[in-house]
Amino acid sequence: MCDACGEATLVAFADLGDIPVLCGVHWADAGAAAASPVGRMTLGYCPNCAYVRNLAFDPAVMVYDTTMDTNLHHSAAFQAFSAELVKHLAGRFQLGGKRVLDIGCGQGEFLRELCHISGSTGIGYDAMYAGPEGADPSGAEFHSGYAPRGSALPEFDVFTSRHWFEHITDPYEFLKDLREQAGDREVYGYIEVPDAVYDMSTAGWEVIYPHVSYFDAYSLVRIVERAGWRIEDTGTLFGGMFRFIEVSANAGDRPRLGDQPIPGPAERERQLAAVKGFQERNASEQKRWRDRIAELVEQGANPVLWGAGSRGVQFLTFADADQRLAAVVDVNPRKWGRYLPVTAHRVDSPSSLTALKPSAVIITNPSYQKEIALALRELGVEAELLIA
Ligand SMILES: [Zn+2]
Numbered sequence: 383m384c385d386a387c388g389e390a391t392l393v394a395f396a397d398l399g400d401i402p403v404l405c406g407v408h409w410a411d412a413g414a415a416a417a418s419p420v421g422r423m424t425l426g427y428c429p430n431c432a433y434v435r436n437l438a439f440d441p442a443v444m445v446y447d448t449t450m451d452t453n454l455h456h457s458a459a460f461q462a463f464s465a466e467l468v469k470h471l472a473g474r475f476q477l478g479g480k481r482v483l484d485i486g487c488g489q490g491e492f493l494r495e496l497c498h499i500s501g502s503t504g505i506g507y508d509a510m511y512a513g514p515e516g517a518d519p520s521g522a523e524f525h526s527g528y529a530p531r532g533s534a535l536p537e538f539d540v541f542t543s544r545h546w547f548e549h550i551t552d553p554y555e556f557l558k559d560l561r562e563q564a565g566d567r568e569v570y571g572y573i574e575v576p577d578a579v580y581d582m583s584t585a586g587w588e589v590i591y592p593h594v595s596y597f598d599a600y601s602l603v604r605i606v607e608r609a610g611w612r613i614e615d616t617g618t619l620f621g622g623m624f625r626f627i628e629v630s631a632n633a634g635d636r637p638r639l640g641d642q643p644i645p646g647p648a649e650r651e652r653q654l655a656a657v658k659g660f661q662e663r664n665a666s667e668q669k670r671w672r673d674r675i676a677e678l679v680e681q682g683a684n685p686v687l688w689g690a691g692s693r694g695v696q697f698l699t700f701a702d703a704d705q706r707l708a709a710v711v712d713v714n715p716r717k718w719g720r721y722l723p724v725t726a727h728r729v730d731s732p733s734s735l736t737a738l739k740p741s742a743v744i745i746t747n748p749s750y751q752k753e754i755a756l757a758l759r760e761l762g763v764e765a766e767l768l769i770a
Contacts, residue, residue: 385554385595386433386605392426394437396661399423401699401724403443403591405692406450406510408720408729415721419443421591425660432653433601434578439594441551446509448526457713458753463620464492471542472500474628474639475570480539481505485529486546489513490522496542497521505536508546531559539567544574548595557609564631571611575602577618577625582656585667585770587693587700587746588623598653599645602627615640621749664700671701671770675744684708684740688754690717690729693746697770698725709738713757735763744768 384390400420409415422438471477477500484493487506490513497504497520504522507529517523529535541560550556560571578596581588589596597605599616602625606613611629615638618625628639678685687694687702690712698710703725710727712718717729735743735758743765745754755767 384428384431384433385435385552386597386601386608387428387431388554388608390428390430392428392433392435392437394424394426395657396425396664397423398425398586398589398664401591402695402722404450404723405590405592405695408690408717408722410720412721412726412728415723416726418723420724423589423591425589425596425657427654427657428601431601431604432578432598432650432657433605434582434596434598434653434657436591436594439551439591444592446528446549448510448512450510457750459749460620465495467619468492468495468499471496471572472502475540475572477502477540481537483507483529483536483538483541484522485541485543486549487511487524488544490518490524492544493522493524493542494518494520502540505538531556533563535559535563537567538563539569541569541571543572545576547573548575548593548597551594553595554605554609557606557611561610561631566632568632568634569630570614570633571629572626573602573606573629574619574624574626577623579652579656580618580623582653582660584663586660586664587696587770589664590692590696592692597625598649599625600647600649600653603645612638613644614638615642616645617642623747623749667770668700671697671744674768675702675706678742679706679708683742684738685742685744686711686735686738686740687727687744687746688712688732689745689747689750690714690722690727691747695722695725697744697746698722698727701770702727707744708740709734711735732757732761735765736761739763740765742766742768744770746770 401423403419403421421443424438426437427434480502482502482504484506487493487508493504493506506524511526578598614628616627686709711730711732718731748769
């Protein structure tokens with residue numbers, strides 16, 4: 383049964399085969415990286431609300447721990463976006479003196495900044511959190527592990543959850559539990575996920591094993607309302623790649639905080655159209671990039687990939703499993719000299735490009751185009767930037 387609307391059975395529409403499970407992990411040893419687990423990606427959609435989910439997802443293989451590195455904060459564009467969001471939420475929910483729960487806090491950058499700017503206190507949970515546990519001077523405290531469910535969850539005034547909701551196997555139960563814990567208190571929430579229409583309308587580099595669910599405007603509204611929350615605002619962010627929803631409980635009859643219309647059933651159509659063409663688009667993009675890389679190699683262009691995050695890993699899985707690219711580079715120093723899952727590409731520092739002199743640099747995330755172009759100029763590399 384559909385987790386979002388609870389009214390229909392999902393229908394399979396795309397099979398991407400076996401893909402890397404641990405796309406946020408890197409290994410010291412190429413052999414261990416090559417032998418890392420794969421899992422099946424079989425996408426299904428709900429004909430009623432357009433919610434999309436990996437029907438073949440196996441929670442037993444997808445284990446989160448502190449060796450994972452899905453941190454986006456190394457990018458200047460993401461940092462700037464996150465800083466703006468902190469300011470917005472501090473005002474929006476009048477956070478001064480309030481208690482914020484951040485579920486899926488990553489390495490804590492966002493919650494720390496939120497507490498610092500707004501004068502709130504915070505508790506962050508993440509199984510990937512690798513920093514010191516307990517209270518920190520910003521007013522935030524951190525726990526390495528999943529957030530508890532039920533009455534074990536600390537009392538809160540606001541919850542935030544950025545890029546975690548799509549990883550959960552039971553998103554409806556998660557929201558319902560938070561609503562139950564809110565009781566009759568006035569509570570607010572902010573959820574941010576990848577936008578499914580973006581992911582399903584493009585090549586599919588963001589269709590990665592850790593993402594169990596893919597929410598578009600309407601299915602996100604459905605699941606939130608079904609779990610008993612009121613919608614305050616919703617929309618897209620970060621060049622359309624992300625989607626957010628602001629929710630409340632017990633806000634009385636005060637007007638909504640946002641002024642955008644709440645997406646209705648008509649919004650489904652974009653997602654249903656994207657779903658319809660997805661399998662074919664994904665297959666043709668895989669082939670197009672394999673051919674393009676072969677052509678660039680033949681021309682002596684030394685093509686490289688810039689960006690070894692989860693999108694990069696998925697691109698390499700689909701388009702360069704035979705390692706024809708001259709290099710893979712990333713700005714995150716924790717990845718340098720280490721190997722990516724399954725395809726076992728080694729990740730180098732961007733500074734290695736000065737000697738390699740590639741004339742083609744492939745990126746998979748258009749949001750980072752400006753900062754990568756600038757970095758290439760600073761490195762003295764004259765290369766064509768290709769957006770996959
Ligand atoms: Zn549904």
